[in-house]
Amino acid sequence: MTDVLEKGISLRGVTKTYGSTVALAQLDLDLRPGEVLGVAGPNGAGKSTLVRMIAGEERPTLGTLTFDGRPWSPSVEWQAVAVVHQEPQLFPNLTVAENVMVGREASGTRRPKLGAADAAVMEALGIGDLRNRALEDCSLATQQRTEIARAVARAARVFLFDEPNSALTAKESDELFREIHQLADSGRIVVLITHRLEDLVEQCKRVAVVRDGRVRTILEGEALTEEGLARQLVVDATVTVATDTASGATRDPNAPPVFATRGWTLPGVFSDITLHGAPNEIVALMGVEGSGARELLRSLAGLEGCGGALTINGVAGTEAIDRFTAYVPATRQFSLYSNYTVGENLLVRLGRPEIAGAAFALRKRQMKTLAEDAVKRFMVKTGSITQPIRSLSGGNQQKVAIAQALNCSPKLLLLEEPTRGVDIHSKSEIYRLLETFAAEGNSVVMFCTEVLEIYEAAHRVHVVSEGRLSPPLAIADYDHVEQLATDITRLEGEQRGGAVAAAE
Amino acid sequence: MAPTDTPQTTATHGPGIRAAGRATVDVALRVGGLFAAVIVVAIIFIIINPAFANPNLAVSVLRSMSSVAIMAMGLTLVIVVGEIDLSFGAMYGLAANSLAVMWIVGGVPVYLAIPLVLCIGAVVGLFNGVLVTSIKIPSFIVTLGSYNLLYGLSLWVTNSGTFNPVYPPPGSTMDQGQLDFFIGLTQNIGAYRLSIEVFWMIGIAIVVGFLLHRTLFGFRLTAIGGNPTAGQLARLPVKRYKILAFVLCGVLASIAGMLDFSFIQTTQPDIGLSQTFPVFAAVIIGGASLTGGKGTIIGTLGGALLLAELQIGLALLSPGPHVQQIFLGAVTIGAVALDLFLTRIRKSRAA
Numbered sequence: 001m002t003d004v005l006e007k008g009i010s011l012r013g014v015t016k017t018y019g020s021t022v023a024l025a026q027l028d029l030d031l032r033p034g035e036v037l038g039v040a041g042p043n044g045a046g047k048s049t050l051v052r053m054i055a056g057e058e059r060p061t062l063g064t065l066t067f068d069g070r071p072w073s074p075s076v077e078w079q080a081v082a083v084v085h086q087e088p089q090l091f092p093n094l095t096v097a098e099n100v101m102v103g104r105e106a107s108g109t110r111r112p113k114l115g116a117a118d119a120a121v122m123e124a125l126g127i128g129d130l131r132n133r134a135l136e137d138c139s140l141a142t143q144q145r146t147e148i149a150r151a152v153a154r155a156a157r158v159f160l161f162d163e164p165n166s167a168l169t170a171k172e173s174d175e176l177f178r179e180i181h182q183l184a185d186s187g188r189i190v191v192l193i194t195h196r197l198e199d200l201v202e203q204c205k206r207v208a209v210v211r212d213g214r215v216r217t218i219l220e221g222e223a224l225t226e227e228g229l230a231r232q233l234v235v236d237a238t239v240t241v242a243t244d245t246a247s248g249a250t251r252d253p254n255a256p257p258v259f260a261t262r263g264w265t266l267p268g269v270f271s272d273i274t275l276h277g278a279p280n281e282i283v284a285l286m287g288v289e290g291s292g293a294r295e296l297l298r299s300l301a302g303l304e305g306c307g308g309a310l311t312i313n314g315v316a317g318t319e320a321i322d323r324f325t326a327y328v329p330a331t332r333q334f335s336l337y338s339n340y341t342v343g344e345n346l347l348v349r350l351g352r353p354e355i356a357g358a359a360f361a362l363r364k365r366q367m368k369t370l371a372e373d374a375v376k377r378f379m380v381k382t383g384s385i386t387q388p389i390r391s392l393s394g395g396n397q398q399k400v401a402i403a404q405a406l407n408c409s410p411k412l413l414l415l416e417e418p419t420r421g422v423d424i425h426s427k428s429e430i431y432r433l434l435e436t437f438a439a440e441g442n443s444v445v446m447f448c449t450e451v452l453e454i455y456e457a458a459h460r461v462h463v464v465s466e467g468r469l470s471p472p473l474a475i476a477d478y479d480h481v482e483q484l485a486t487d488i489t490r491l492e493g494e495q496r497g498g499a500v501a502a503a504e
Numbered sequence: 505m506a507p508t509d510t511p512q513t514t515a516t517h518g519p520g521i522r523a524a525g526r527a528t529v530d531v532a533l534r535v536g537g538l539f540a541a542v543i544v545v546a547i548i549f550i551i552i553n554p555a556f557a558n559p560n561l562a563v564s565v566l567r568s569m570s571s572v573a574i575m576a577m578g579l580t581l582v583i584v585v586g587e588i589d590l591s592f593g594a595m596y597g598l599a600a601n602s603l604a605v606m607w608i609v610g611g612v613p614v615y616l617a618i619p620l621v622l623c624i625g626a627v628v629g630l631f632n633g634v635l636v637t638s639i640k641i642p643s644f645i646v647t648l649g650s651y652n653l654l655y656g657l658s659l660w661v662t663n664s665g666t667f668n669p670v671y672p673p674p675g676s677t678m679d680q681g682q683l684d685f686f687i688g689l690t691q692n693i694g695a696y697r698l699s700i701e702v703f704w705m706i707g708i709a710i711v712v713g714f715l716l717h718r719t720l721f722g723f724r725l726t727a728i729g730g731n732p733t734a735g736q737l738a739r740l741p742v743k744r745y746k747i748l749a750f751v752l753c754g755v756l757a758s759i760a761g762m763l764d765f766s767f768i769q770t771t772q773p774d775i776g777l778s779q780t781f782p783v784f785a786a787v788i789i790g791g792a793s794l795t796g797g798k799g800t801i802i803g804t805l806g807g808a809l810l811l812a813e814l815q816i817g818l819a820l821l822s823p824g825p826h827v828q829q830i831f832l833g834a835v836t837i838g839a840v841a842l843d844l845f846l847t848r849i850r851k852s853r854a855a
Contacts, residue, residue, distance in 0.1 A: 301737075327737060329734075333734075334731075334733050335738070336731070336734065337727050337734060338730060338731070338797075339729070339730035339731075339796075339797035340797075348724075348727045348738065348740075349739075351720060352720065356719065356720035356723075361718055362723055364718075405738075
């Protein structure tokens with residue numbers, strides 16, 4: 001492809017590698033002024049690398065970018081590009097107006113003054129009245145508008161919205177999308193990156209599906225539907241252990257559940273959830289950010305103050321949570337200790353009598369044995385147990401994070417996005433670990449955002465949307481991941497319809 | 505640095521170091537370097553003035569590092585768990601002063617007054633710890649406040665006076681047995697007249713070193729300092745351990761205050777205040793990281809030893825007090841800079 005856009009940005013053969021990992025592989029994409037382009041893709045597909053590339057935070061290893069037909073280097077001309085994140089990256093201690101002005105070139109040593117143009121921009125975005133308020137006292141929606149205003153004021157021509165509405169209310173999101181369309185209508189280039197398929201379908205003219213570091217397809221017109229997108233996100237994905245899990249340990253439907261909730265409620269997030277997990281069962285909770293799925297999982301680990309009843313292994317309440325659950329957060333920085341070795345990280349959740357004896361003295365020899373066993377059992381690839389944890393690959397670090405939790409022998413394991421940012425090989429090993437753990441009569445609940453992960457690792461999935469739990473889908477009923485993706489999308493749509501009906 | 509490189513690079517060091525692991529090697533290098541510095545500095549002093557090659561001088565270095573080291577070990581615990589304590593110097597002063605007032609003025613037997621002072625140290629630590637963990641005031645602010653608070657208390661209980669048990673104020677009579685016991689806590693013994701205070705320091709170092717490096721408490725304390733969020737999510741007793749670290753710091757400061765009182769035999773309201781920064785310097789030179797999760801007792805002892813050596817050596821060379829201060833500053837910054845520099849070199853070599 002040598003023909004590039006006369007007007008707009010063209011990416012041609014853009015490749016980005018980090019060591020041996022390929023984040024973007026020969027990616028071609030056109031961004032046209034005046035339209036909202038959607039970008040969809042599973043985690044780790046290269047979306048965020050793409051955003052960083054266009055924003056000038058990364059340089060391509062290979063390939064070219066052009067803007068209006070001229071070669072373009074965003075890392076030099078970064079002023080042209082604005083990224084609006086889910087979490088605005090601004091100065092919370094400054095006022096709205098100061099945030100719009102901060103970093104402005106050519107102001108010399110004088111404090112910049114708010115010009116008439118800035119005021120007009122803020123007025124147009126509906127934040128004119130708030131200009132003297134400290135940003136930290138403003139709502140998230142206002143903060144995002146401040147970020148937009150800041151970019152408009154410096155005459156940015158490209159706007160990248162990265163999961164912008166995941167923490168906004170429905171009304172705030174509608175307003176945000178109105179702003180997004182206004183930006184596009186005024187001839188700017190607008191890209192919307194989101195997991196929410198409905199937003200992509202409703203707001204975008206074209207949606208590029210990114211998988212394995214390249215644009216697999218661009219959906220537009222009739223072809224642009226939620227089901228179509230859902231299928232494209234998982235089609236020809238490498239299914240790793242689906243056959244293993246489908247024929248996993250036999251589950252007795254009459255066995256008493258490992259855990260069960262009744263009337264489980266977190267005000268404002270979800271209400272009256274009834275959920276249970278059978279022995280040997282892996283349950284997935286699927287939902288976008290803000291749906292309540294993540295909070296539901298965290299509530300089972302006792303991290304959210306919930307009303308209602310929870311019993312685990314026949315014990316009720318907080319005591320049950322403390323005794324029988326172990327929780328693995330989504331980011332490894334919340335579970336691993338960078339000042340500790342691999343072995344110490346594996347054992348850090350243990351206490352007496354496992355690693356300490358009388359007078360709380362550590363049993364060093366015992367610790368060595370336990371850590372070495374854990375390295376073998378959990379398939380951690382490490383030279384020795386005394387290596388720093390940071391020397392491991394992401395996948396192996398994740399195994400250590402999960403092993404750390406499994407080492408305290410819970411009955412109920414709770415995981416958030418268990419294989420986020422993990423390579424394919426470690427992924428399948430992690431799924432195997434979960435399967436083995438469940439097969440010992442335990443229960444696993446995981447929060448997922450990817451259909452493929454559910455298909456490969458779970459036995460049952462509930463879709464969470466607007467704080468409500470869908471009826472379960474049994475994964476064993478599906479021969480193809482595309483079919484599961486379609487059904488999950490349908491359930492999500494029905495749930496939203498139901499929620500709207502209930503609200504009206 | 506590709507993660508797969510690591511096993512090979514470790515392997516080239518041979519089986520001994522491989523078994524010890526990189527983290528241990530880091531600590532060993534740091535501590536080894538520190539004691540090498542102590543020896544080099546000693547040699548330099550001896551070259552400048554051969555009369556310094558004198559065991560009596562070594563003995564006085566050890567004595568003068570003792571109270572600094574005892575406080576520094578308490579501070580190490582607090583720093584390892586990721587907090588800061590600025591109040592131990594004032595606690596040191598309050599310990600000596602309240603002991604003096606209780607015993608010399610109030611007539612409380614010293615055998616009872618000492619445990620009472622230890623309790624005061626524990627209560628002060630509890631106060632700091634609870635404010636930090638429950639109300640979530642940053643420890644820098646809490647302990648800056650308690651520093652002033654404790655100094656104020658010292659002024660109050662002593663009525664701004666100075667005390668000496670050997671020369672009690674008119675109207676008080678001292679029990680000779682108690683006086684002998686108290687002064688005996690730190691008396692000089694042996695041919696080189698080594699103070700017993702040094703043995704207190706060694707004993708405390710063994711206990712605190714065991715606590716930090718060989719018990720579940722220390723294991724978790726270091727973990728919490730390295731990643732408090734992870735500790736919370738893994739249901740480690742984060743609050744309790746932080747409070748305990750402050751309590752131990754308070755108790756150790758009160759021990760140091762009483763031992764120095766026993767040795768010097770005189771107390772005034774503002775003693776200890778000027779100890780705050782040398783103690784910090786000892787901990788930092790010893791390799792503890794202010795971001796938490798890193799620090800050793802042996803390193804802290806090395807830091808205190810190096811500082812005491814410089815202080816006494818420079819005082820004897822007598823170029824004036826400014827030189828000691830300049831060296832204290834230069835050595836603190838230099839030690840950390842050197843450590844970061846060497847770490848970077850080793851990392852880039854490993855990659």
